[in-house]
Amino acid sequence: MHLIYNFVAGPLLWLTVIVFFGGSIYRILSILKMAHQKDIAVYAYFNPFYALRSVFHWIIPFANESMKKHPLLTIVSFAFHICLFLAPLFLFAHIILIKQSCNISWGYIPDIVADIMTVMVILSCIFFLIRRIRIPEIHYLSTRSDYIVLAIVAAPFITGFLAYHQWVAYDIISILHILSGEIMLMCIPFTKLNHALFFFLTRGYMGSEFGKVRHSRDW
């Protein structure tokens, strides 16, 4: 057990860091290069002011018509994304581990808050799953990978929740927790999770086109 733990918390963790950061940088740079070669218009029309104007209208809840049309989805999506980022980055246990190994640290949130956030992520994933199965136009679009990606995102939170409460097989659960977190991070550059990398680029480009050229709103 210790051997496996040392592996996932050691070499595999370093691999994850390399794949996640390296992969993300590679994906972004290669797309930027491709745009330079074949979609030069993207650079010609990109405008920071209108790009940010559009981005703000899409990262603030209910600042656009699409979100107003789907209030429940909007609330769940925002709660999901906020908790997804904050809970792991500011969890006390994570901060301690980072402090021990790298001697850097930052603020943390109370465990009870992190626990609630974790539950919210899990419930959101269940909501997304039900939505994907039940709503015909989404079900029609869904491929196997959409379900797998959802599971990949939910797994570190489910295992994290179990590990924190230490109800069953703590050793195994904590290994699974680290492993699933690593899998999720490594998947970001290479699956649909890459929307996290490209959101600002696509939204910004469309905002520039609508704002600067077409003098209209895109929200």
Added chain:
Amino acid sequence: MYEGVKAEADHKIDDAGIDSGIQALTDKKIESVITKFLKSETGARFKVYTDICVHCGLCADACHFFLSNDRNPKFSPSGKVKQTIGEIVAKKGKVNSEFIWKLAEIAFTECNVCKRCVMYCPFGIDVAYLMLTMRRLCHQLGVVPQNIQDTAHSHSATFNQMWIKEDEWIDSLQWQEEEAREELPKLRIPLEKQGADIFYSVIGPEPKFRAQLLYQAAVIMNTAGVDWTMPATPGWDNSDMCMYTGDYEMMGRLKRSHFETAMRLKAKRIVMGECGHAFRSVYDVGNRFLGWKMPPIPITHAVAFYHELLIAKKIKIAHLFEEPVTFHDPCNIVRGGGLHEIAREVIRYTCKTFIEMIPNREHNYCCSAGGGLINCGAPYKMKRVEGNRVKAEQLKEAKKKGANIVIAPCHNCHGGLEDIIHHYGLDMKLKFLGDIIYETMEKPEDE
């Protein structure tokens, strides 16, 4: 809610253009064209858009085809991408001719490239752009609906979309000049004048079917006392169906001839008639193909031009338009040009009662005729009209509030709305903004 996706059979609409194109294809040829196409004609936008779509389905509610077809998932923007690009990318071009038929039908007749869905997608994925790439592929495969291809042929042979010969064009202008002189004896339609302030250009259907619009424009220009001209050579037509068939080389030739004609006459700017797709072509798409970031000569759409004349008091309104009016925001000049507020100001200058349609401005529903759909002709008419039931409901709501007149400053919108009004028995009248100005303006007294 729609439940019959699996049970429903794909039906094909007979179309001589698609059929004959398909006959000439083999699986091998299809694969080689697609491979070459993906390599040379698609880039970062195509890759990112298809890569990052998380299949959230938010674009569906933006599409009039989806809403009007009882929320059939196949008509949602991302549903159309799945059926076309999704298959092509997954199978790396190993698709058969049956698939190409479906591809052409979806790309040409189930998407108006109106870009409404861009405003509902959190990532701003441009499905209109993606559908246009599929039309480009169809063009390279030689599979294009007959009627719109005929229009593209007209463009390449005559540089206008209606097979109008040079002498017929001049003749139509002189005929309208003569007619208008009954009303304003000193009126002229100046042809080939060098160095005029304004080069006025229209689309092919104006001399062909709607010659009264040339008459009205001449009355407005003469009353306002502007220095204007029209060319007596090809290059007068600003329309562009090649942009919609995927024939970008021909689109480039068309736009170049248009700009160069204005430059030959040393005009200071181009003012164009009330057309949406022509504005998209001249202001946004065609100039880019030619390497101009923005048009080489300033372009003013008729709506903005009327506004200018009214503000400068070059045109004065004698009496307000009595009947209540509503306004249809055309995609290409609103989402494509931001002219919605200016258009409303013109309406407030000229009309007594204005009733908003809901939704409006950038969020207005497309007429379902644009993007070349109406140009695909009779075989697809019912699909287009029934695929826009939401527009009929939207119009009906405006009518309930008292509006019997719909102002739509776009030719394609007129065609599309006319069919919708007729099919759904709405009994509303359509007008251009120019019609309203012509009817309400002060005209010079006879001398």
